[in-house]
Amino acid sequence: MIPLPDAFLRAPIAHRALHDLGDARPENSRAAIRAAIARGYGIEIDVQPSRDGRAMVFHDYDLGRLTGRRGPIAQQDADALGALALKGGDEGIPTLAEVLALVAGRVPLLIEVKDQHGQMGRTDGRLEAAIAADLAGYAGDAALMSFNPHSVIALRDLCPDRARGLVTCAYPLADWPLLRRDVRRRLREIPDYETAGASFVSHQASDLGRARVAELRAGGARVLCWTVRSEAEERVARRRADNITFEGYLAAHPA
Template sequence: MTFMNLFIIAAAAAGIAAVIWGIWLFSMIPSLRKRPEMKELRKFDYAHRGLHDRANGIPENSLAAFARAADMGYGMELDLHRTLDGKLVVMHDDSLKRTCGADVMVHEKTLEELKEYRLEETRERIPTFGEVLALVNGRTPLVIELKTVKGDYRELCAAVCRELEGYQGCYCIESFDPRVLWWLRRNRPDMVRGQLTEHFRRHGTMVNPIGDFLMHNLFVNVLSRPDFIAYQHLDRKSLSLRLCRKLYGVAEFNWTVRDRLTHKKIREDGGIVIFENYLPKFDSNKQEQKEKRAG
């Protein structure tokens, strides 16, 4: 093979690499709009599924957990599913098996049927989204994760938007499903939206390898153009996330943090923390006063 042939091959390879690199950098661009809500969201730490404490009878994603978080000045993260009759309930899993001991699917039961189940053998029952909104009433911000089942993202998004009409508190919406963010981008651009992601297969979630690659490398941002990225904190050194922060200044939530040292490091790096299993120290004097009153 002549030198000229080698040069042509090398030039072609470099050109292809440059095109792929350019596509990647373009695809990962987040929303570049400046959202005033992000300033408020950055002020808080967020209790994962509420400030739950199973040992003391406070289940995850319960009204008791959300009340405890709000009373102590924490924001909170919660998960929404649609019921069979189109209502919105707060539940992380698709099934009630882990939290209620019943092998039934949330989307296959009506709200009335779901209200029969108790959370983690306590007196707490599965809350509706409306009950949580009434309880929190704007005291602290909400990070609302939308859980899609069988492609119901349109119905889920529309139901959530209806429920939030008139709510005066600060909130944002996030989802692993980029179709949720795409819907919000088209229909409710006024709402702050965030793309949830991680290195799925690295953490044992057996998703399609191509889907995993596109998600954790933020190619899906081309659809969702998110206002923030919510990344698994163990993956926060990911090249895609570091590039998105460096080049585009994207806001970053990190989940789920379970120790104060990691929490402190993320905060120092400018990230927003979703935590559980401990009480982080508060930054502001106002929050410190709330902690003392609660303690």
């Protein structure tokens, strides 16, 4: 188990970087990343695979919402994705390698690996291997996490020197209609924490009162949370979480 570096606990973490379409900063974009660095925030990003096996910094499985071009991101090569402009900005979808070069260790980077299985089962490991290759030799603080425990377990072996965590929540049916009931019931109890060699969870802010989260924290786990959208929500979340992931406002740096 690799402890979560203290850098992830000092400054609030900007969800999908410091995005603001009103200022031409789409989520997970270089512009949003530069803005977060300028304000000294930590950065959370999402990673999806390209068709040719590159790790791309992008949240959705389909390109439509964020680019206007329909179709799965996994069916396009990295060069084509890099040339595809994000809506509300003038830059294409970056690779993880490009983001690492841009951040260059100036702020901590929290990398969420998107589930490629569909039911949080075993994946083929291609995305995890691409992430590990990009992170090799990176000197900055970077931590890895996923809703899918199998991805975190794969990263345990591929990136043994990086802190790993699980993204966790209450798994309500309304938010997870495609996920089987038995999978939702199992995952909400966070049973894979020890097997994954995790040192933190990033838990749904509205569900921080869950007994299992308190149990993990009492046992030494660091608790991050997602996604806080106001100062009022932040005050409540910080009663049970070691740090927040935020968007929609400028979170204050704790004294």
